[in-house]
Amino acid sequence: MLRLKSKDIKISTGGPLIVILNRLDAEELDLQPLDRLKIKHGRKSVVTAIDISESNNGIKKGQIGLFKEVIKELGIKKQTTLGVLSTTIPHSIEIIRKKLDEKELTKKEIEIIIKDLIDGELTEIELTYFVSACYKKDLSFKETAYLIEAITKHGDKIDFNRKIIADKHCIGGVPNNRTTMLVVPIVTAAGVPMIKTSSRSITSPAGTADTMEVLSNVTFPIEKIVKIIKKINGCIVWGGAIDLAAADEKLIKVRHPLRLDPKGIMLASILSKKLAVNSTHILIDIPIGKTAKITTKKEAMSLKKSFERLGRKIKIKIKVIITDGSQPIGNGIGPNLEAKDILYILRKDPRAPKDLEEKAVHMSDLIFKMTKTKASAREILDSGKAYTQFMKIMEEQEGDPKIIPDSIALGKFEYTMKSSKTGKIKEIDNKVISRISRIAGAPHDKEAGIYLYKKLNQKVKRGEKVMTIYSDSKTKLKYAKSLARKSILIA
Incomplete structure (x- = not known):
């Protein structure tokens, strides 16, 4: 096992676990870009894809460049020495390939995938292929039941000792x-x-x-x-x-970028x-x-x-x-x-x-x-x-029970859309409403979002308020505002 000094490169990949090796260290491990690398830090380990630095200007020989996701996964608080080794492709990859071929998986095969997922043996790219395979050919009833069992088995359980929950x-x-x-x-x-x-x-x-x-x-x-x-x-x-369903959290993470x-x-x-x-x-x-x-x-x-x-x-x-x-x-x-x-x-x-x-x-x-x-x-x-x-x-839960609604702040910039005609609210597009709210800054900016004054089939007069968009950013509000009239149909 090669020992390398960690270097926080202070950049996020946005999801995938990736590290950077110096070309000389990569050659010693016989690794190419995007090959698999197992990294150990104390009791924790993770499998990542690698990128390669061709010179000492970025990552020097004896160093390993860590993106934010890897630092979080390994729980690294300060510079440390990590054990790294090239790793073989796990058996679960063959099982994922089987699902890509639209074949039904056994209980044992699903158990292997989830165990490898929990043990950090699968990269996000490999896991994405499993999710994609399940999208291409959905899980059967048996496979779904096996997956429930496997996820539950490899997570914590809480027993409250109650007959009814x-x-x-x-x-x-x-x-x-x-x-x-x-x-x-x-x-x-x-x-x-x-x-x-x-x-x-x-x-x-x-x-x-x-x-x-x-x-x-x-x-x-x-x-x-x-x-x-x-x-x-x-x-x-x-x-x-x-960690009640740790495997599920990892599956969620790869499902959503592609809306799968x-x-x-x-x-x-x-x-x-x-x-x-x-x-x-x-x-x-x-x-x-x-x-x-x-x-x-x-x-x-x-x-x-x-x-x-x-x-x-x-x-x-x-x-x-x-x-x-x-x-x-x-x-x-x-x-x-x-x-x-x-x-x-x-x-x-x-x-x-x-x-x-x-x-x-x-x-x-x-x-x-x-x-x-x-x-x-x-x-x-x-x-x-x-x-x-x-x-x-x-x-x-450490909140303030004396809180009142009016003390909850909203975005400092706002735009109120008024009806351009008299009529009825005929349609409200959930997807566009959600998109406007997210463009305005929600959920990361908790003060951003939309307040609706009117709902379906309600009468509205020309010049009457239909919605107000809140944001803490003038630029975000400008973009959100441009979509407002596409979200509601008045006729």
């Missing part, structure tokens, strides 16, 4: 739709435990974790999550901070995370609409049947609802704007978006029915019990 999941595709932050306090206020490990946004203006982070911390170790659940029955935390979401991998991704927290009753929300992720009833029904069949296989009670995804649910889009919506609803503020409120109440009642809990979601919300419970969750 409720959960919910939305497959996405509709801006805001932030029902989790209402369902969790409503359901847990009735004494039903809910451990919600949520995701950050990758392609949307905000994920649940991004919005919850406006109000509290969302990054906790497993031990702290267990304490929170024991004390108040519920939490809303970022799943990526814990193979059905089998998506199902395994969702259900492996539910198994990891020992969920017993899960409500799945599938929104359908012209500009949602799922566009047809046929596609939604197929997905519904797959969830239900897999639920029986892994012994979890699953109920699937198909909901309206023809427009954003809620008025605000972007972390801070969505957090305002949540507080408006919980505080019974007249500015509360009724569509989001009604959907959350309906979903909570369905969970009560599934878990045979005698409780009314409407009574819990209207009485203030849900708000009190949400304040407890915020406090346990």
Whole structure:
């Protein structure tokens, strides 16, 4: 094994794990550009692709240039000496090739892929081929079940020692739709435990974790999550901070640049995370609409049947609802704007978006029915019990329970689009709305996003406000503004 001194080159690749070797060191290891290199740092190891520096001006002999992703993966805090060695192609590459040939994989083969993934034996490029193969020829029911089992096996599990643990999941595709932050306090206020490990946004203006982070911390170790659940029955935390489904996090990372979401991998991704927290009753929300992720009833029904069949296989009670995804649910889009919506609803503020409120109440009642809990979601919300419970969750998650909606800041630059004619809102394009919000800066800029004043079929007068776009950048606002009229059809 060759020993090389690390050099932080302070550049990010944007994803792939790549290092730079001096030409002389590469020759000693008999390596060419893009060959595989195994790097060891203490107990951690990772397989990367290599690039080669032809002179001593960049990376000197005896050094290894590290991009930010490799430094993060290996947990390197300062300059150190790393062990490096060329590595053979793992058996999982042959298995991935088999899937590329559209052949069905065995339980053992899927187990090998996931183990190599967790052990850092597969590069992101190689993993992307696996995801692409599953897109080309989707996983069968058996393969999906095997993948769920393998991901769960190679991640941490939390045992809360409860007979019932409720959960919910939305497959996405509709801006805001932030029902989790209402369902969790409503359901847990009735004494039903809910451990919600949520995701950050990758392609949307905000994920649940991004919005919850406006109000509290969302990054906790497993031990702290267990304490929170024991004390108040519920939490809303970022799943990526814990290794409950570590393989899934790596699969997500390579799926999204190409917007690939193979059905089998998506199902395994969702259900492996539910198994990891020992969920017993899960409500799945599938929104359908012209500009949602799922566009047809046929596609939604197929997905519904797959969830239900897999639920029986892994012994979890699953109920699937198909909901309206023809427009954003809620008025605000972007972390801070969505957090305002949540507080408006919980505080019974007249500015509360009724569509989001009604959907959350309906979903909570369905969970009560599934878990045979005698409780009314409407009574819990209207009485203030849900708000009190949400304040407890915020406090346990290191937030400020005294926060009010008006104290949540919005972007300092704004543009309000007004209707150019009198008529009705005939269409709202979810994809364009999301794109505008992201161009404005969401989710990384939590103060950026859109506030909608009008929804489908509502009347609008000429000169009346339709939406306001917020941003902390004049340039970003200019680009976002140019798309505004393409997002809503008035006739």
